[in-house]
Structure formats: C-alpha cells, structure tokens
Amino acid sequence: MNDLKVIKEKSLKEWQLLRHPDEPVIYIGMASCGIAAGAVKTKRVIQETLEKYKLKANIVEVGCIGTCYLEPIVDISLKDHPRISFGNVDEKRADYIIKKVLLEKDLTKTRPLGHLGPESYDGIPSLFEQPMLKPQVRIVTKNCGLIDPSNFMHYLANDGYTGLSTALKKEPVEVIEEIEAAGLRGRGGAGFPTGKKWRACYDMGSGPKYLICNADEGDPGAFMNRLLIESDPHAVLEGMLIAAYAIGASQGFIYIRAEYPLAILRLSKALKQMEEYGLLGENILDSGFSFSIRIKKGAGAFVCGEETSLISSLEGKRGMPRTRPPYPTESGYHGKPTVINNVETLGTVPHILRNGAAWYRQFGVAGNYGTKTFSLVGKIRRSGLIEIPLGTSLRQIIFDIGGGTQKEFKAVQTGGPSGGCIPAELLNTRVTYETLAEIGSIMGSGGLIVMDTDTCIVDVARYFLDFIQKESCGKCTPCRVGTRHMVEMLEKICSGEADPGILDKLESMAGLVKSTSLCGLGQTAPNPVLTTLRYFRTEYVEHVNNYYCPALVCRDLIEFTVIKEKCTGCQRCVSVCPTGAITGPRSEPHNLDTSKCIKCRACYEVCRFDAIAGNAIIITSKKNDEN
Amino acid sequence: MKPKKLSFLEILDSYSAEESSLIPLLQDAQDEDGYISPEKVEGIAQHLKITESQVYGVASFYSQFRFTPPGRHSISVCLGTACHVSGGETLLNTFERDLEISPGECTPDGRFDLNRVACLGCCALAPVVKIDDDIYSKVNVIKLNDIIGLYE
Ligand SMILES: Cc1cc2nc3c(=O)[nH]c(=O)nc-3n(C[C@H](O)[C@H](O)[C@H](O)COP(=O)(O)O)c2cc1C
Numbered sequence: 041m042n043d044l045k046v047i048k049e050k051s052l053k054e055w056q057l058l059r060h061p062d063e064p065v066i067y068i069g070m071a072s073c074g075i076a077a078g079a080v081k082t083k084r085v086i087q088e089t090l091e092k093y094k095l096k097a098n099i100v101e102v103g104c105i106g107t108c109y110l111e112p113i114v115d116i117s118l119k120d121h122p123r124i125s126f127g128n129v130d131e132k133r134a135d136y137i138i139k140k141v142l143l144e145k146d147l148t149k150t151r152p153l154g155h156l157g158p159e160s161y162d163g164i165p166s167l168f169e170q171p172m173l174k175p176q177v178r179i180v181t182k183n184c185g186l187i188d189p190s191n192f193m194h195y196l197a198n199d200g201y202t203g204l205s206t207a208l209k210k211e212p213v214e215v216i217e218e219i220e221a222a223g224l225r226g227r228g229g230a231g232f233p234t235g236k237k238w239r240a241c242y243d244m245g246s247g248p249k250y251l252i253c254n255a256d257e258g259d260p261g262a263f264m265n266r267l268l269i270e271s272d273p274h275a276v277l278e279g280m281l282i283a284a285y286a287i288g289a290s291q292g293f294i295y296i297r298a299e300y301p302l303a304i305l306r307l308s309k310a311l312k313q314m315e316e317y318g319l320l321g322e323n324i325l326d327s328g329f330s331f332s333i334r335i336k337k338g339a340g341a342f343v344c345g346e347e348t349s350l351i352s353s354l355e356g357k358r359g360m361p362r363t364r365p366p367y368p369t370e371s372g373y374h375g376k377p378t379v380i381n382n383v384e385t386l387g388t389v390p391h392i393l394r395n396g397a398a399w400y401r402q403f404g405v406a407g408n409y410g411t412k413t414f415s416l417v418g419k420i421r422r423s424g425l426i427e428i429p430l431g432t433s434l435r436q437i438i439f440d441i442g443g444g445t446q447k448e449f450k451a452v453q454t455g456g457p458s459g460g461c462i463p464a465e466l467l468n469t470r471v472t473y474e475t476l477a478e479i480g481s482i483m484g485s486g487g488l489i490v491m492d493t494d495t496c497i498v499d500v501a502r503y504f505l506d507f508i509q510k511e512s513c514g515k516c517t518p519c520r521v522g523t524r525h526m527v528e529m530l531e532k533i534c535s536g537e538a539d540p541g542i543l544d545k546l547e548s549m550a551g552l553v554k555s556t557s558l559c560g561l562g563q564t565a566p567n568p569v570l571t572t573l574r575y576f577r578t579e580y581v582e583h584v585n586n587y588y589c590p591a592l593v594c595r596d597l598i599e600f601t602v603i604k605e606k607c608t609g610c611q612r613c614v615s616v617c618p619t620g621a622i623t624g625p626r627s628e629p630h631n632l633d634t635s636k637c638i639k640c641r642a643c644y645e646v647c648r649f650d651a652i653a654g655n656a657i658i659i660t661s662k663k664n665d666e667n
Numbered sequence: 668m669k670p671k672k673l674s675f676l677e678i679l680d681s682y683s684a685e686e687s688s689l690i691p692l693l694q695d696a697q698d699e700d701g702y703i704s705p706e707k708v709e710g711i712a713q714h715l716k717i718t719e720s721q722v723y724g725v726a727s728f729y730s731q732f733r734f735t736p737p738g739r740h741s742i743s744v745c746l747g748t749a750c751h752v753s754g755g756e757t758l759l760n761t762f763e764r765d766l767e768i769s770p771g772e773c774t775p776d777g778r779f780d781l782n783r784v785a786c787l788g789c790c791a792l793a794p795v796v797k798i799d800d801d802i803y804s805k806v807n808v809i810k811l812n813d814i815i816g817l818y819e
C-alpha cells in the first residue's frame with residue numbers, strides 16, 4: 041500500500057525546491073489556449089536560446105491562469121527572485137527574455153506582468169495586482185496556470201487530496217451535510233443544490249449507483265471546464281471521489297466532448313497516477329471505499345449535455361432526452377440511481393471539505409454562495425477565464441476585470457444558446473441564478489459573450505436559433521418545427537424581406553416553443569430571441585421597416601465602397617476578391633463594382649489588417665427613407 | 668514513427684458485445700482511417716449482434732461520425748459564439764470559395780476536407796481554425812492563405 045503521507049512530504053520538498061531553485065525554472069502555459077497562441081513555438085525558441093548560451097534550466101509545462109489574452113505566458117523563477125510572469129511571449133520575445141533574465145540578470149525592459157511570490161519584489165507588483173486578476177477570488181481555479189497538471193506531486197503539494205482524507209474521516213451523510221451547509225449549487229447551468237441531489241441518491245439505499253461528471257461543455261463560446269481539466273485535472277477527480285463516497289457509488293464516468301483532446305489526455309494520465317497511489321480501485325486509502333472511473337468521449341451532439349440524453353448516449357443509444365421525473369438520482373444509468381454533476385461543481389467540492397462550509401459561505405451572497413467561473417470572450421479587451429464571487433455585478437466583470445470593449449458596449453450574452461442578451465442599462469445587475477433569470481436570461485454554465493456596436497443583435501439571435509435548430513434532437517415537435525420557423529423568420533428579418541407584422545409572430549412562436557418543448561433545450565431555446573426583442577426591439581424594427589442594419593453586419597442590407605482618397609492602390613483587395621468585383625491598376629484608387637460584390641468582407645478585412653492598405657473600404661447600410 | 672494503430676478487427680475484439688460499446692467502438696473505428704465504411708458498419712453490427720440500421724441510426728445522430736473518406740488534411744472552422752461575432756463565418760466562406768467545396772465535403776484532389784465545429788474551447792482567441800491537430804487563433808483572411816500553404 042502506498043502511503044500518501046510519505047509521498048506528500050516528498051511532494052512538498054519538490055514544490056519548495058521549485059520555488060527556490062538552484063537551477064532556473066521556466067514555466068510555459070501549455071493549455072489549448074496557450075498552444076493556439078503559439079506556446080509550442082515559444083517553447084522551442086526557449087530551448088534553442090538556452091542551448092545557444094549554454095544555459096541550464098528546468099522547463100515546466102503548466103496550464104492556463106485565465107488571462108488568455110496574454111498568451112503565450114511564460115514564468116521564470118531563479119534562486120534569488122520569486123517566480124516572475126511574462127505575457128505575450130512570442131518567438132522574438134522569448135529569446136529576448138531568456139537572454140535578459142537568465143544571462144544578464146536584468147529585468148528592466150522585459151515588461152513582466154508581475155511576480156508570484158508572497159514577498160514583494162523589487163518594483164515588480166504581484167501578478168495578482170493585474171487588473172484582470174485583482175478582483176477575482178480563485179478557489180476552483182487556484183492551481184490553474186501555476187502547477188504542472190501532469191505532475192501528481194504538484195497537486196499533492198498544494199493541499200491535494202486533503203479534501204478526500206477529510207471526507208473519508210466522516211460518515212457519507214456528514215459529507216452531504218457539509219455540502220448542503222456550504223450551499224453549493226450546480227455549476228452546469230440550472231443551479232440545483234448539490235447536497236440535495238446527493239442526498240436524493242444517498243436515500244436510495246444500498247445497491248449499484250453511478251456518478252457521472254458532465255464535461256460535455258456544449259455551450260459554444262465557453263471553455264471553463266476545458267481549462268479546469270487541462271490545468272488541474274486532479275481537482276475534478278478528487279471531487280468525484282468525494283461525491284462517490286457520499287452517495288455510495290462504486291463506478292464513475294467522465295463524459296467529455298471529443299473536441300477536447302488535451303483535456304482527455306490529462307484526465308487519462310491523472311487516472312493512472314491515482315491508481316498508482318491507491319486513490320482508485322478497491323479499498324481507497326484503507327477506508328473500505330472502492331471506486332473506479334472511466335472516460336467516455338462524447339460524439340458531437342449538443343443535447344447530450346442534458347443529463348437524460350447524456351445517460352442514453354452513455355448506454356450506447358441516440359442521445360435523446362426523456363421526461364423527468366423520474367430523475368436520474370432515482371433511475372439513471374441502466375435504471376440505477378445516478379448523480380450527474382458538472383466539472384466545476386465537482387472541482388469545488390474538495391475545497392469545501394478541506395476548508396469547511398462556513399469558509400465557503402463567506403464568498404458570494406445569500407442563496408448564491410461561493411464563486412463561479414466565466415469565460416469572458418467576444419468584443420472584450422481582456423478576454424479569458426475568470427472566477428468571481430457570486431453577486432459581482434456585470435459592470436465589474438466587463439469593465440473592471442475585462443477592461444471594457446473596443447467600441448461602445450452593446451450587450452452581454454449569458455447562458456449560451458439558452459440564455460439572453462443583457463443591455464447596458466442592466467449592467468448593474470449582480471450575477472446570481474435568480475437575478476439573471478429575472479431579467480430573462482440564465483446563469484448557464486458560464487459563457488459571457490460581450491458585444492459592441494459592431495455586433496448585430498438580430499444576427500446573434502438568428503445565430504443561436506440556427507444553432508439550436510441544427511442541434512434539436514427532433515423528438516418533440518415544438519422544438520423541431522418551431523425553431524425552424526423561428527430561424528426562417530429571423531433570416532427574413534436579416535435579409536430585409538420581412539413583413540411588418542413579423543415581430544409579433546416571432547414572439548408568439550417563441551412563447552409556444554418555450555412552453556411546450558420536452559426538454560431544457562427547446563424550453564430555453566427562445567430566450568435569445570425573447571430577450572433581444574425585449575431589450576433591442578428598435579434594432580429589429582430598423583431591419584424590418586428601414587432595411588437598416590446599424591451594426592453593418594447583415595449581408596443583404598449593406599454595401600461596400602472604396603474611399604478613393606484613402607485607397608493606396610495596393611491591390612491587396614483585388615487579389616482577395618473572389619468575384620473580380622474590385623479592379624484597378626497598382627497605385628491608383630480601386631473601383632468596386634457593387635453588382636458583382638457578394639459581400640464576403642474579404643476586401644474589407646484585408647484593407648483593415650494589412651499594413652500597407654489604407655483602411656479605405658467602408659461598409660454602409662442605407663435607411664429606406666434615404667434611398 | 669507513430670505507434671501502430673490497431674486494425675479494425677483488433678478494435679472489434681477489444682470490445683465486449685454490449686450495446687454501450689457501440690459509440691466508443693464507432694469512435695475507434697473512425698480513428699483508424701478517418702471514416703466509417705459500410706464494411707465497418709457491417710462488422711460492428713455483427714460483433715454487437717444488432718442490425719446495421721441500428722448502427723446507422725446511432726452513428727448518424729452524432730455529428731462526429733463521417734461516412735465518406737476524409738481528405739489528407741481536415742480543416743475545421745469554429746462557428747461557436749465567440750468566433751461567430753469575431754468573423755468565423757467570413758473564414759468559412761473564404762475556405763468554401765478557395766477550395767470550391769462546402770462544409771462536409773472533400774476537395775477532388777483529396778487534399779482537404781472542410782468542416783464546421785461548434786467551439787474548440789479557445790474562444791478567448793477567436794476566431795479559431797483547426798487544421799489536423801493544429802489550432803490557429805485570431806485568424807483573418809490574410810493569415811488564411813499563409814496557413815493553407817503549410818499543408819500539402
Ligand atoms: C440542452 C442542455 C444542455 C446542457 N449541457 C450541459 C453541459 O454541457 N454541461 C453541464 O455540466 N451541464 C449541461 N446541462 C445541464 C445538465 O442537464 C445537468 O443539469 C448538469 O450537468 C447537472 O450538474 P450540476 O448540478 O453540477 O450543475 C445541459 C442542460 C440542457 C437542457
């Protein structure tokens with residue numbers, strides 16, 4: 041039997057040594073976002089630079105701290121200074137920083153983001169003073185970006201599995217009481233009290249039971265679960281062990297979307313480590329409790345995030361939802377009592393066991409205790425993953441943490457395809473399950489898509505409905521047919537072919553789908569339409585009555601023009617135009633033939649992004665009365 | 668050299684004949700050469716003792732499964748919300764025009780297949796395009812041309 045205590049001591053030493061290393065330690069953020077931003081290239085340059093200068097250093101791959109807009113992120117610790125973090129480390133900067141910090145021991149001009157030590161350091165502020173990080177309370181993301189997710193020792197050294205050992209000293213029902221007392225609510229969307237769900241399953245008595253971790257994360261534009269699993273997989277797995285012990289399950293599943301290959305890899309590796317250290321299998325840590333976990337990959341169906349669909353998919357069937365009750369806690373996987381929890385819910389559980397319910401309740405507001413992670417994306421300056429106490433206002437999130445928008449703020453969309461668009465007037469709304477529902481949206485799993493005046497609200501509503509319509513499993517008519525009608529109406533509005541009465545028709549169809557669909561997918565699908573009609577009706581009316589798209593997005597309502605005075609005649613647009621609509625010799629203003637233009641935006645983008653082009657192509661949308 | 672992939676028969680053998688094996692089996696079968704051929708459907712049906720139409724019924728429900736051979740390289744354009752508001756559709760349209768194929772299709776020379784995906788989880792760096800296992804972030808029309816050139 042492996043003694044966790046002995047290993048823990050070893051891990052603490054190892055961690056201590058990393059913090060005060062004899063040899064420099066270079067941490068590179070290697071979650072999917074870091075890799076997409078170029079972290080692999082950065083790593084290669086770092087290795088080459090080390091070789092070039094005959095420097096020795098220990099390279100550690102870490103996950104993502106959440107400030108994705110600063111990726112690739114590299115931290116360096118040396119014997120005589122704390123871990124210092126650098127952002128936007130592309131290939132050029134990587135070479136420069138290594139040379140400066142390791143060779144010349146000179147931090148000036150390296151533009152560090154901050155240091156990670158407890159002690160203050162030489163004019164460099166703490167990383168957590170960064171505007172994006174300062175207002176955050178990092179509980180579930182505590183280790184993200186700081187530890188090596190594939191190194192079991194790192195998790196152990198940071199209080200890993202102490203939540204489990206606390207739980208195993210309690211009776212299962214006491215564990216449930218602790219979670220109930222903490223007031224933890226499910227982070228997968230609906231906010232159902234986790235303790236209550238566990239108790240319902242516990243009350244089913246002995247016999248086979250199952251625990252499922254829902255890592256399907258189908259909400260497009262949200263990546264909280266991906267980031268947590270990639271950056272700290274053991275946190276979720278420890279939560280699964282505690283949950284399984286509490287409810288009396290001996291088999292667990294992680295249902296994870298196939299689009300997350302790195303997260304799947306991290307989980308598989310972590311499961312092997314758990315087996316190695318006696319944290320899975322028979323008689324875990326000599327407690328008499330036995331549990332095993334299997335990873336099941338999703339196969340690309342949004343509805344499978346819904347718990348009853350998920351179960352039927354796990355059983356090898358089409359992922360069709362069914363009516364509840366019976367709830368899965370009574371009759372779930374293969375008809376046995378089953379608890380399904382979201383990744384973040386489970387990732388929070390170890391912290392509650394470790395620190396106690398009272399500690400957890402100091403964060404958040406009454407009825408909405410604790411923290412929630414959000415993916416802050418769209419037209420926002422500082423995009424990434426954040427963790428905030430519930431009750432924080434949308435304004436704080438978007439402006440203090442996110443740094444506001446490039447152009448004027450227009451709306452923030454919460455809750456994904458089931459949520460709604462919230463306008464500027466409501467930015468003081470404090471984020472809780474109830475307040476968001478009151479204004480017509482939902483908390484959802486944590487996607488926050490920020491929109492500015494370049495985003496067309498009608499187009500966004502059309503986008504979500506189109507998404508749902510394609511993902512509708514087709515079992516019930518309101519969802520299958522109703523959403524199709526809604527998409528058709530929205531398409532008409534976007535293309536300027538709608539009759540004046542269409543908005544009322546759209547609204548009543550939305551109401552029908554909402555009240556008569558079988559599962560949450562259809563019941564919430566009209567939300568994006570209903571909230572945008574409520575808060576942005578004038579924008580709809582402009583489309584319908586004046587054929588005017590204020591955001592200059594809807595293809596059939598806009599035109600492209602070359603401003604002769606600004607055009608440098610660089611021919612970039614000529615070369616990207618697929619229909620030959622733009623012509624003109626080099627160095628002379630180009631001509632755009634609107635009859636040939638298919639409004640693909642290629643010329644516009646080239647003209648905007650290319651250095652030698654003059655930003656000379658403009659988009660206009662004419663109001664009917666000006667024609 | 669990459670580790671040798673299991674052959675279809677070895678894959679079949681590694682699964683017990685129960686209904687819940689169907690989806691993982693389909694996934695592994697597709698991993699082998701990128702799609703699920705009629706022969707594989709037949710083999711899976713026999714192995715699990717269910718009908719071929721049951722196999723098709725489940726497989727066609729999930730967008731992951733394809734029934735035609737993929738190209739040498741697979742392009743996935745993200746059309747998740749963050750990518751949508753940052754211009755993902757323009758990118759998809761550009762691919763469609765440059766490659767002269769629609770999503771779900773493969774170029775006649777077998778070089779590329781084109782797909783839409785609902786979110787790759789890199790939303791903070793939208794818009795995002797994935798080619799094979801490489802993810803490209805903050806893509807625009809200019810970058811696209813350079814990126815495509817990297818894949819033969
Ligand atoms: C259409 C639909 C999609 C859903 N997708 C997800 C998802 O991707 N991830 C998730 O955790 N929950 C999702 N849910 C919620 C689950 O049904 C379930 O409530 C949740 O996993 C329970 O976990 P929690 O109590 O920890 O939140 C979805 C629900 C619906 C109706």
Ligand code: FES
Binds near residue numbers: 262750787
């Ligand atoms: S929306 Fe494109 S990566 Fe998430």
